[in-house]
Amino acid sequence: MPELSFTQQMLPAVELEMQHVLDLSQGDHLDEFHMMMAYHMGWKGEGAGPKATGKRIRPLLVLLTCAAAGEDWHCALPAGAAVELLHNFSLIHDDIEDNSPLRRGRPTVWTRWGIPQAINAGDAMLTLAHLALHRLQETAGVSTAFEASNILQKTCLELTKGQYLDISYETRQELDMLEYWPMVSGKTAALIAACTELGALVSGCTASSREAYRDFGYYLGLAFQALDDLLGIWGDSTHTGKSAESDLVSGKKSLPVLYGLMSEGEFSKRWRQGPVGIDEVEGLAHQLEIEGARDYTQETASCMTDSALKALQQAQPSGEAGQELTDLANKLLNRKI
Amino acid sequence: MPELSFTQQMLPAVELEMQHVLDLSQGDHLDEFHMMMAYHMGWKGEGAGPKATGKRIRPLLVLLTCAAAGEDWHCALPAGAAVELLHNFSLIHDDIEDNSPLRRGRPTVWTRWGIPQAINAGDAMLTLAHLALHRLQETAGVSTAFEASNILQKTCLELTKGQYLDISYETRQELDMLEYWPMVSGKTAALIAACTELGALVSGCTASSREAYRDFGYYLGLAFQALDDLLGIWGDSTHTGKSAESDLVSGKKSLPVLYGLMSEGEFSKRWRQGPVGIDEVEGLAHQLEIEGARDYTQETASCMTDSALKALQQAQPSGEAGQELTDLANKLLNRKI
Numbered sequence: 001m002p003e004l005s006f007t008q009q010m011l012p013a014v015e016l017e018m019q020h021v022l023d024l025s026q027g028d029h030l031d032e033f034h035m036m037m038a039y040h041m042g043w044k045g046e047g048a049g050p051k052a053t054g055k056r057i058r059p060l061l062v063l064l065t066c067a068a069a070g071e072d073w074h075c076a077l078p079a080g081a082a083v084e085l086l087h088n089f090s091l092i093h094d095d096i097e098d099n100s101p102l103r104r105g106r107p108t109v110w111t112r113w114g115i116p117q118a119i120n121a122g123d124a125m126l127t128l129a130h131l132a133l134h135r136l137q138e139t140a141g142v143s144t145a146f147e148a149s150n151i152l153q154k155t156c157l158e159l160t161k162g163q164y165l166d167i168s169y170e171t172r173q174e175l176d177m178l179e180y181w182p183m184v185s186g187k188t189a190a191l192i193a194a195c196t197e198l199g200a201l202v203s204g205c206t207a208s209s210r211e212a213y214r215d216f217g218y219y220l221g222l223a224f225q226a227l228d229d230l231l232g233i234w235g236d237s238t239h240t241g242k243s244a245e246s247d248l249v250s251g252k253k254s255l256p257v258l259y260g261l262m263s264e265g266e267f268s269k270r271w272r273q274g275p276v277g278i279d280e281v282e283g284l285a286h287q288l289e290i291e292g293a294r295d296y297t298q299e300t301a302s303c304m305t306d307s308a309l310k311a312l313q314q315a316q317p318s319g320e321a322g323q324e325l326t327d328l329a330n331k332l333l334n335r336k337i
Numbered sequence: 338m339p340e341l342s343f344t345q346q347m348l349p350a351v352e353l354e355m356q357h358v359l360d361l362s363q364g365d366h367l368d369e370f371h372m373m374m375a376y377h378m379g380w381k382g383e384g385a386g387p388k389a390t391g392k393r394i395r396p397l398l399v400l401l402t403c404a405a406a407g408e409d410w411h412c413a414l415p416a417g418a419a420v421e422l423l424h425n426f427s428l429i430h431d432d433i434e435d436n437s438p439l440r441r442g443r444p445t446v447w448t449r450w451g452i453p454q455a456i457n458a459g460d461a462m463l464t465l466a467h468l469a470l471h472r473l474q475e476t477a478g479v480s481t482a483f484e485a486s487n488i489l490q491k492t493c494l495e496l497t498k499g500q501y502l503d504i505s506y507e508t509r510q511e512l513d514m515l516e517y518w519p520m521v522s523g524k525t526a527a528l529i530a531a532c533t534e535l536g537a538l539v540s541g542c543t544a545s546s547r548e549a550y551r552d553f554g555y556y557l558g559l560a561f562q563a564l565d566d567l568l569g570i571w572g573d574s575t576h577t578g579k580s581a582e583s584d585l586v587s588g589k590k591s592l593p594v595l596y597g598l599m600s601e602g603e604f605s606k607r608w609r610q611g612p613v614g615i616d617e618v619e620g621l622a623h624q625l626e627i628e629g630a631r632d633y634t635q636e637t638a639s640c641m642t643d644s645a646l647k648a649l650q651q652a653q654p655s656g657e658a659g660q661e662l663t664d665l666a667n668k669l670l671n672r673k674i
Contacts, residue, residue: 027519097457119430120497122456134487134490157465160370161461164457168454182366
């Protein structure tokens with residue numbers, strides 16, 4: 001039997017750890033309460049299975065960082081479970097806030113159980129994320145557990161700041177490109193930075209190494225978002241094939257759109273006239289490209305990617321886990337345009 | 338100048354501590370984000386002032402317990418701020434879940450800023466509650482701070498369990514009286530129990546004393562809720578005067594109502610026919626009284642009150658703070674019928 005890679009070993013261990021924590025929500029008359037969260041995690045209900053769980057990238061980043069920094073990754077399992085539960089809390093609430101009926105092809109929690117229960121289920125999942133992290137006390141001691149808890153709470157606050165900006169931008173016609181970064185920093189990069197920082201913290205590596213791992217996560221998050229914005233307009237599935245899924249149709253204020261607005265050219269004129277139809281997507285994406293938004297976004301993503309990989313190099317990840325961490329980053333940063 | 342009582346000294350200190358923590362939500366472009374929370378706390382916006390802040394009973398319980406157990410109450414300020422912020426997080430989300438337009442006479446956060454921003458402001462306030470508690474590290478050391486954090490997270494989970502039950506009861510016609518206690522235990526008593534337990538924890542008193550303080554808070558919470566249910570039907574303002582505010586009109590499944598449903602008499606027949614009109618309130622309250630629901634609720638409240646005061650006695654609160662703690666409990670338990 002060929003030996004399993006780190007990633008292959010980690011994924012089932014994280015699921016088990018999260019399921020164990022979710023059991024805290026059980027009790028008399030609480031079957032449905034537990035069910036809402038197990039459903040959202042992709043474990044129960046119609047459509048449950050690998051497609052419904054998501055890729056669990058965040059816990060992998062925690063555990064691979066811990067191992068690459070020289071510690072047994074099992075010690076960081078509580079942190080891995082915590083970041084994934086936190087991510088899923090934010091998805092439950094985001095889906096209500098964005099009025100999204102579907103998540104990974106399944107009805108969202110609020111469409112199945114109503115908004116009041118969905119708000120409460122999100123609150124419970126957020127609490128379980130922190131309780132999951134507290135289990136670090138057993139694997140890493142009370143001081144490390146407390147420091148980790150501080151990191152995660154501060155990350156949560158960044159998340160809510162980013163989310164506030166995102167919601168408030170929806171109703172604003174004009175937006176400065178400078179306002180893009182605080183939002184993305186809070187909504188995406190803060191949690192990815194917390195993943196690599198927590199992995200490093202548990203490993204007990206030096207402060208400078210921990211900072212390098214944190215920077216790696218932070219820039220990885222920013223690069224990931226810039227690429228996501230690029231794919232949202234010029235990706236295979238959004239450009240010619242499925243125009244309905246284009247960010248131009250949903251009206252998302254992504255980086256290329258903000259660049260186009262700033263340029264004050266043909267694109268901005270059309271954008272300001274109101275919602276973009278599916279039949280306009282190809283032409284408008286082309287116009288945006290002519291005005292330089294595609295190159296600009298690509299360059300920005302490359303620049304962030306370079307910063308991420310430089311920070312990772314500085315952290316000096318070691319061994320097989322170090323290689324898998326580098327591979328994971330490259331995979332995330334080389335998604336197909 | 339006459340010396341200020343403990344309570345008089347504590348109240349402004351708690352406000353200051355909470356305001357300090359709320360400042361963590363400030364930053365570029367975040368004025369409105371900070372404002373939503375400061376508004377809810379009663380500090381800013383139209384109608385701000387003492388009437389809008391609430392009574393801050395929970396932090397008083399924390400601080401008086403800490404002092405009555407022999408420690409300088411200033412050490413427990415982070416815990417006092419935390420429980421009040423946590424309470425207010427739950428109010429922001431409850432108001433959305435219950436579709437309540439007003440809170441303490443002012444528009445609720447969701448009516449002023451919309452549901453998406455209100456959900457997010459609640460998430461932020463919950464996070465600030467935990468960050469407030471982390472400041473215990475400075476006044477009580479890292480082990481105590483971590484233990485306190487564990488207590489508060491578990492309390493949060495109880496809150497969401499109670500809230501789940503409460504929301505799910507709304508759509509259920511039949512309800513067993515036994516289902517009342519888990520809901521009230523989660524929604525009300527768990528946080529009051531955490532208040533007195535946290536105060537005792539910070540004081541460093543014995544484990545048995547801490548347990549007694551916790552029991553005191555728990556039964557105080559249950560007694561408080563039973564009394565609240567009594568006042569919701571036979572209170573001065575609900576019985577004859579302002580029938581519109583009666584729990585019979587809102588349809589709340591309170592303890593007397595559940596007792597009446599169990600009795601299967603005239604009350605239950607009428608209740609099952611649908612919403613109660615304002616003109617029916619007096620007659621229906623009288624019917625419920627004849628069937629024994631008032632006596633039962635009163636006896637239940639008295640029983641819980643006895644348990645609370647017995648636990649407090651067992652905890653042996655000392656000095657002036659001990660007296661004020663006893664006075665506060667008596668004040669809460671002797672609200673006018």
